[in-house]
Amino acid sequence: MNIKILIIILISLLIIPVSNLADSGIITPSLDIPPSIHAAQVPTFKCKTLDEVENKIKEMKRSGVDTIIVRVFQNNGDSFYSFAKRKNKVGVYFKTSHAPVVDDILGELVKITHRNKMKIFAWMTTRRCDWKIYEKPDLRGYKYDIESGGIKPTKGLNIFNKEVQRYLRDIYTDLAAYDIDGILFQDDLVLRHTEGYSQEAANLYLLESGYRINPHDMFRGIYEKSGKYFVSNYTPKFWRWAKWKNRQILKLVEIMMKSARDVNPDVKFALNLYYETITDPKNALAWLSQDINATLKYGFDYYSVMAYHRQIKKELQLSNNDLYIFLKNMTTRLIDLIDNPNKILIKIQVVDWDTNAPIPNREIDKVFKSITSQGRVSLAFTPVTKHPPLKVIRKYYLPRSS
Numbered sequence: 564m565n566i567k568i569l570i571i572i573l574i575s576l577l578i579i580p581v582s583n584l585a586d587s588g589i590i591t592p593s594l595d596i597p598p599s600i601h602a603a604q605v606p607t608f609k610c611k612t613l614d615e616v617e618n619k620i621k622e623m624k625r626s627g628v629d630t631i632i633v634r635v636f637q638n639n640g641d642s643f644y645s646f647a648k649r650k651n652k653v654g655v656y657f658k659t660s661h662a663p664v665v666d667d668i669l670g671e672l673v674k675i676t677h678r679n680k681m682k683i684f685a686w687m688t689t690r691r692c693d694w695k696i697y698e699k700p701d702l703r704g705y706k707y708d709i710e711s712g713g714i715k716p717t718k719g720l721n722i723f724n725k726e727v728q729r730y731l732r733d734i735y736t737d738l739a740a741y742d743i744d745g746i747l748f749q750d751d752l753v754l755r756h757t758e759g760y761s762q763e764a765a766n767l768y769l770l771e772s773g774y775r776i777n778p779h780d781m782f783r784g785i786y787e788k789s790g791k792y793f794v795s796n797y798t799p800k801f802w803r804w805a806k807w808k809n810r811q812i813l814k815l816v817e818i819m820m821k822s823a824r825d826v827n828p829d830v831k832f833a834l835n836l837y838y839e840t841i842t843d844p845k846n847a848l849a850w851l852s853q854d855i856n857a858t859l860k861y862g863f864d865y866y867s868v869m870a871y872h873r874q875i876k877k878e879l880q881l882s883n884n885d886l887y888i889f890l891k892n893m894t895t896r897l898i899d900l901i902d903n904p905n906k907i908l909i910k911i912q913v914v915d916w917d918t919n920a921p922i923p924n925r926e927i928d929k930v931f932k933s934i935t936s937q938g939r940v941s942l943a944f945t946p947v948t949k950h951p952p953l954k955v956i957r958k959y960y961l962p963r964s965s
Contacts, residue, residue: 593941597831597864599726599905601960602630604686604945605961607642612692616646617675619947624679624784626953627960631676632747632833632943635738636688637665643670653694656721657685659737661730663694667826673742684745684833685738688717689752702727706757707778709785710792714778719751722815723763731815739823746823746865748816752835754808754852756794768807776804797849808852813861820862831944833865833908841868841900842893855900866901868893871912872930873922887933893916894937907940913952921948924955931959 603623610616611942620631634641635656643649647656647666654663657670669685676683696703696718703719705714720727738746757778765776781804784795797805820832839847840855847853858866874884897907911930913922927944934940944956 572870579822587641595756596903599939600630600631600682600865600908600941601627602684602908602943603628603947603949603951604632604910606634606945607644608704608947609645609872609949611645613646613671613675616672617679620675620679620681623947623953623956624681626957627962628681628956629960630684630744630947631672631680632686633669633672634693635669635685636749638688638691645887651694653697655734655738657738657741661734662692662872663875664687668757669738669741670686670745677742682744684747684831685741686747686749687735687738688749690722691749691751692720693718695720695730702730704754704758705761705780706755707760709757709782709794712779712785717758718786719758721761722754722811723759723761725763728815728818732818735819736822736826736937739762739827741827741828742812743827743830745833748835750835750837750869752812752816753837754776754888754965756797756805756813756849759804759808759852760958764808764811767811772803772807774800774803793881801849803853805821805848806857809848809854809857813857817861832862832863833867834863835867835869837930838868838870838893842889861902861906863906865906866897867908867910867943868897870930870934871916872916872959873912873917889927890930890933891937894934894940897940898938904938904940907939908943910943914946914948917960921950921952924952927952928958931955935959956961 573852574905608616608619610619637643637655639653644656644666646670649665651663651665654665656665656668658664658667673683690704700726702720703716704719706717708715722728735746735938760778768774768776781798782794783798786793786795816834823830836853836855837847838849839850840853844855870890872886872890875881875889879889881889894909898904901907913926913927914920915922942959944951
């Protein structure tokens, strides 16, 4: 009799709907601790042929790179892969019936990286799918326009729409069918402080919380400066709404991860996090609907922090010395928060975002040194240029001789 009861309990746990996993407290993390990685994130290869791509990958491997994170989507404004045979202006670089295929290059890139005994992560978009918006404009999300006080559509998909949820689940399933080692969620998987005001969100929020969403009750001290409008502070109703939005994002990601692991059980997942999520958690929740403490409960293999130092320096108006202290403190905070340093993937920029000019090796070296001086973590640099700073990369990626 006791055995029968135990079997009934186990079966009941297995049939809990995926959408309720987070609320039930049942999380689906990988069972093993992921290895530390030394990665190169590739927005596009500056190569005209696959042979040139392989030569570039071999060159990076000699400098200690063991993982390639390659972009597998094409939105407006993204650079095309020079070696790809373009069939569509927007879409994806893998075989699927759920999006226009620009060119199915992922299979070849998997062969090249694995042939060279390296790992490959597919870097995939979520809310920003221009092709889907063209096909069905009604799937767009909505935001509150603080200047006019009205509701306007956004460029991103409405994650509260059931069709959008199914779409993302299905396209990630097709992506995971490749022999990839991991998937990096693009940094568009956020809801900014004015976003999320769709009818589907309003209905679900009322059902789950008992409250109606009204943007006029959430923002205080709206003001204009240099032609732009800003918010001075937020009401308690806003913070309740922001926490709820964060939970909805994480629930959706959990569904996508589960569907991908159903076809590729060994695939690892990395979630892009903004630096504010670690260093300014209250504002990160407001501005992005990201919450590091909530995120840690959802079974990600890697927490990919965009520690783009020139961007940080500019946005926070830091001196060079203060910038390096900031990077050290952020790394220490991550090591304190996350149970294994292998899971901490800190990404470093090697090109200035504003000018596209290469950043001097000496400056990149100081950034790497600031981060690694606080402890061992996984690392990535981006982008892969025609002449990446491999002399510096080698210093921090290759094992040190005893």
